[in-house]
Amino acid sequence: MSWKSKLRGRVWNLGGNVDTDQIFPGYAMAAPADKFKEYALAGSEIPDFAKKVQAGDIIVAGENFGCGSSREQATVALKEAGVGLVIAKSFARIFRRNAINIGLPVLVCDLEQQVKNGQEIEVDLVSAEVTFCASGEKISGTILASNVLETLEAGGLIAKVRKQLGGRT
C-alpha cells in the first residue's frame, strides 16, 4: 500500500449526521469482503454511489460522520469503492479510528458549506491544508496527530503491529 500525503480529487458533499447504517446498511452485513464496495453508501440518499464514485474521490461531510455502529465494513467499503479521503467537520470516534486503522485518511475540516459536488480540491495531509483547485484559495483543517500519520504511513494498524511484533511468534 502506497502512502500519499498529497491527494487531489472530486468532492462528494454528503452533509451532516451520516451514520454507519447509511454508509453500509444492515442488510449487507453478511456480505463477503470482496463485495463490500458494492454497498458503499447504499443506505444513503445516493444509493448508487458505488457505481458513480471514481478512484481518488473525496467525501466531504458535516458533523458526526460515521456515527453509530462499529462495523468496519463501512470504512472498507468506502476505501475499496475508491474514496481517497474523508473530510468532515467532526467524526464519530469508532469510524475515525477504523478509517485510520485500515489506511483510509480522515481529516477534520469544516468544508461542508464551502464545496459543491464535483468540485476539485487538493489536500496536504501533513499540513492539513485544503486547496480549492479552481480558485487556489486555501483552508486549514486540524493537523493529524503524529501517531495517526504514522499509522497511515505504515498502511494501517496491522502493518504497524506486524512491525512491532517483528520476530515474535
Add this chain to the structure above:
Amino acid sequence: MNQIERYLAIAAGKEEVHAGEDITVKVDLAIAHDITGPMAVEQFKKIGINHVFDAKKVVFVLDHIIPAATVEAKVLHNVLKQFSQEYGVKLYDKGEGVIHQVIAEKHRLKRGEILIGADSHTCMAGAYGALAIPVGATELAATMATGTIDLEVPDVCEIRIDGKLQLGVYAKDVILHLIGYFGTAGFTDQGVIYTGSLMDQLTMDDKMTISNMGIEMGTMISYFADPDQPVGTVKEVYTFQAEDIPASVACPPNPGIVVKAADLSSTKISQVVIGSCTNGRLSDMLVAAEVLRGRKVAEGVTLLIIPASVDIAQQMEDQGLNRIFREAGGMITSPGCGPCFGAHMGLLAAGDVAVSTTNRNFPGRMGHRDGKVFLASPRLAAESAIAGTIVTPGMVVPLGGLADELEK
C-alpha cells in the same frame, strides 16, 4: 484523578495519567460477534503470529444473524468456529444471546477491568464498573495479538442524577432524555461517569440500559461510579433531577431527536419490538408481560419479543411470561439481536412504523429507509402494541397498576 483515570492508570502501569495523554493499556477481555469477528480474524491472520495473547481472554458470540438467515451469514459463523478450534478461544454458537448480555452473565469483569469489544454497544459493561471501549475489527485484531490497546486518556464528565423517577418512567427514558439533551455527538471521545442518588434505586438491568446507549451520545466510556470512592476531578458536572425526566421517545432519523411520549400520541404503528442488549432483560419482559396480561395486541400490529439471552428466555418460561405474550398475540423469537440492525427477523417496509426498545433508529436501520423506528421503554412499547398507536405509559394500564409499582 477521577475514577476512570485511576483505573486507566492501573491498566497502563502508571502512577497517574492525564487527559490527552497517549497510553497503552492491558486488556482483560477482547470480544467480537459474527459480523465483526470474521473481519478481526482475517486481520489477525495478517499479523502473522500463531496464537492470541491469552486464549481465555478472547471470546466470540454469534448473535447478529443466528440462526443464519443466508448462506453468507453461515460462512461467517464457520470462520469463527474454525478460528475458535484452532486458537482455543471460546465461541458461543448455540444462540446464547446478545454478546453484551452473554458477557455480563458469563464473563462479568471486575470494576476497573478493561473490556475491548468490536461492537459499539460494548460500553454497556460500564454498568458494572468495567472500562468498556468499543472498537472496530482491525483494532480488535491488534489487541488479540498484543493484549493491549493504545488509547488517549479521555476528558471525563460527570452526569449526576438525583431524586426518584416518576411512575411510568424507566431507565430507558433516562438515557433517551440524556441523548436528547446532549445530542448524538455530545460526548464524542469522552468518558462519562454516572452518579447521584437515583443510582441507588436503579437495578443492574437499569444501569445496563443506560450505559448501553452511551455510544448514542458518542462516548468512549460510559461508567457507573463506585459509590465507595470519590469520583475525583472531572471536566464538567451536569446535574439532573429524576422527577423532571418524562416518558420519552426518540424519533427518526436518529436517537438524538427525543420528545415527550405525550407529544406523539395517535401516531399509528405496525410493529413493536421488545428486546435487544438495551432492553431485552427479565425486568423488561416482566413489565411488558404485566401490561400485556389478559390484553390483545391491536389489529395490524406485529409484536416481537426477543430475549437478550438464553438464561433470560429460560426465566421467562419458568415465570409463565411466554404464555402471556402468546395469548396477547406476541411472537417470541430465539435470543439474539433480532431485527435491531436490519438484517433479519422483523424488517420494516416503506411506510411501516415501529416502536422498539432497541438503541438506534437511523434511516434504514430496521429495513427500508422509509420505515420509521421510534425508540422507547418496554412499558411504552407494550402499551403501544395494545393501543396500535404510540401512547404514553398509563393510557392502557393505569400508572401505579403494575406489581412493582404497587410495591413502591
